[in-house]
Amino acid sequence: MSASFERLIDGIIDALQSHVVPNSDDDFVRGQVFSAIYALNGLKLAADWKAGPLLEQVRLQDDTFAAVRRLADGMIHPEIPTTPRVQGDTSDATAIEALRDDGDRQLGQLLLWASGEGARAANRDAATEIERLLRRAICDQLKIELATTPKSMLQQIAGGEREGGVQG
Amino acid sequence: MPEVAKRSDDVPGAAPNLVHPAVVNDDAVRTALAQHMSRISGSRTEITSFGRKSSGFSWTTYAFVARSALGGDHKLILRVGPPSGLFAPYSVLPQVHALQALAGSGVPVPALVSSAQDGAEIGFPFFICEHIEGDVPAPWAASEIDPNHKRAIARQFIEILASLHRINPGATPFASQAQGADRAEQRAIAGWRASLARPTARYYPLLDWGGRWLHNNCPQPPCRTIVHGDYRIGNFIEHSGRIAAILDWELTHLGDPHEDLAWAMMPTFNARSRKLYGVLERAEVIDLYQRASGIVVSDRSLAFYEAYALYQAAAIQMCAVRAFEVDRFNDMRLAVMASQMPSIVRAFERALEAAA
Numbered sequence: 001m002s003a004s005f006e007r008l009i010d011g012i013i014d015a016l017q018s019h020v021v022p023n024s025d026d027d028f029v030r031g032q033v034f035s036a037i038y039a040l041n042g043l044k045l046a047a048d049w050k051a052g053p054l055l056e057q058v059r060l061q062d063d064t065f066a067a068v069r070r071l072a073d074g075m076i077h078p079e080i081p082t083t084p085r086v087q088g089d090t091s092d093a094t095a096i097e098a099l100r101d102d103g104d105r106q107l108g109q110l111l112l113w114a115s116g117e118g119a120r121a122a123n124r125d126a127a128t129e130i131e132r133l134l135r136r137a138i139c140d141q142l143k144i145e146l147a148t149t150p151k152s153m154l155q156q157i158a159g160g161e162r163e164g165g166v167q168g
Numbered sequence: 169m170p171e172v173a174k175r176s177d178d179v180p181g182a183a184p185n186l187v188h189p190a191v192v193n194d195d196a197v198r199t200a201l202a203q204h205m206s207r208i209s210g211s212r213t214e215i216t217s218f219g220r221k222s223s224g225f226s227w228t229t230y231a232f233v234a235r236s237a238l239g240g241d242h243k244l245i246l247r248v249g250p251p252s253g254l255f256a257p258y259s260v261l262p263q264v265h266a267l268q269a270l271a272g273s274g275v276p277v278p279a280l281v282s283s284a285q286d287g288a289e290i291g292f293p294f295f296i297c298e299h300i301e302g303d304v305p306a307p308w309a310a311s312e313i314d315p316n317h318k319r320a321i322a323r324q325f326i327e328i329l330a331s332l333h334r335i336n337p338g339a340t341p342f343a344s345q346a347q348g349a350d351r352a353e354q355r356a357i358a359g360w361r362a363s364l365a366r367p368t369a370r371y372y373p374l375l376d377w378g379g380r381w382l383h384n385n386c387p388q389p390p391c392r393t394i395v396h397g398d399y400r401i402g403n404f405i406e407h408s409g410r411i412a413a414i415l416d417w418e419l420t421h422l423g424d425p426h427e428d429l430a431w432a433m434m435p436t437f438n439a440r441s442r443k444l445y446g447v448l449e450r451a452e453v454i455d456l457y458q459r460a461s462g463i464v465v466s467d468r469s470l471a472f473y474e475a476y477a478l479y480q481a482a483a484i485q486m487c488a489v490r491a492f493e494v495d496r497f498n499d500m501r502l503a504v505m506a507s508q509m510p511s512i513v514r515a516f517e518r519a520l521e522a523a524a
Contacts, residue, residue, distance in 0.1 A: 012503075
């Protein structure tokens with residue numbers, strides 16, 4: 001489990017204990033909240049739900065690295081990792097997340113290189129194609145994250161409203 | 169109640185020694201606030217109707233009534249900068265300078281009552297200003313407010329922005345920001361890049377690359393004005409069809425006026441509409457602004473600042489994530505802001521394509 005996930009659960013529990021419980025005079029509501037806190041603590045111990053989408057991102061990154069390696073053939077470029085980086089079935093979300101984050105940094109270095117003057121001077125067409133490929137692939141990776149992101153509740157969150165308005 | 173704003177250390181009396189608690193405790197703030205109000209008013213003051221408001225993601229905001237035998241009841245607003253908040257460490261100076269410089273100008277602001285940067289008495293940097301009656305419109309969602317009413321408010325909103333940008337910053341405390349070898353606009357971009365590059369922040373390749381592009385392609389401003397920095401629907405109070413006060417001056421700085429215009433037109437702050445407040449077409453906004461400000465809007469600069477707005481929004485989200493995860497600031501609203509990152513970064517990439 002990632003540190004962020006654990007921190008999120010701790011934050012939810014703190015918000016419920018510090019702000020919801022003291023402001024509720026209803027025994028039933030408090031019982032519900034304490035039950036939710038108990039369930040969240042259990043979730044913190046058992047959760048391992050992030051591996052799938054993270055693995056999908058790592059595999060997309062690997063495909064991108066392989067494509068950049070082909071396009072950059074003969075050019076001096078930042079390090080491109082050997083792929084695939086994950087062998088077989090892996091369910092360790094923390095390890096996969098670390099791989100994803102390392103991959104992001106390497107993609108970033110490649111993007112800065114491809115859009116920089118050095119790569120343009122060496123091979124303008126190849127550099128432009130690599131830049132386009134990287135931008136598209138990084139956006140595709142963000143789409144994977146978006147698929148596991150709930151719909152925005154900014155109005156309710158910002159204003160503390162019970163119902164919220166019509167979501168655009 | 170004093171008629172002019174007072175800095176805490178302007179007022180004689182026994183201000184307590186500096187104490188800097190790790191977290192903002194409402195009861196402790198209320199007790200300290202009563203002592204502070206009693207000291208600056210010279211009369212024992214009781215704090216009633218004290219409550220934390222949900223508005224704003226950065227400063228912690230309280231509404232309260234200061235009740236004293238001499239002065240009667242005064243509805244006031246207290247804002248404190250929490251030690252591990254969104255933009256910690258906090259400075260009251262941008263807000264204090266703005267409220268002081270704009271009092272009596274064409275830009276309506278709440279009157280400043282008191283402020284302290286050093287954290288004495290309340291325990292954190294704070295300022296107190298008058299409470300303004302009215303409503304704060306929600307920027308995030310469509311509403312059922314009469315479109316004609318919204319049009320009138322949107323037009324005022326732009327006219328007030330033009331008034332702000334017409335002010336000669338040389339005659340205000342912001343003039344000191346004009347010093348230095350770097351351009352103010354590039355300094356701001358560099359600041360957000362440094363914030364995003366902090367080792368504890370998650371790395372987003374498009375933000376790294378886009379930050380460099382913004383820094384290298386920042387246009388020359390047509391003039392350098394006071395920039396609000398967070399000028400949007402939701403940061404003003406409306407009362408009886410008039411904008412009664414512009415709020416949240418913490419990001420105020422000297423810079424390119426296109427920055428405020430681009431920020432105000434972000435769909436995020438207009439119920440995801442390309443129209444300002446969901447009613448005013450972009451061309452109408454630009455035309456109105458140009459006539460009211462005398463500043464010619466450049467399409468290129470506006471496109472640049474629309475991309476910069478998204479970059480800045482992403483950096484702010486990452487500040488929120490850091491405040492929650494690293495600095496352990498317990499506000500769940502900050503925790504969930506991280507979930508907006510993928511959509512903001514994708515929108516930034518598209519905006520950059522349009523600006524390039």
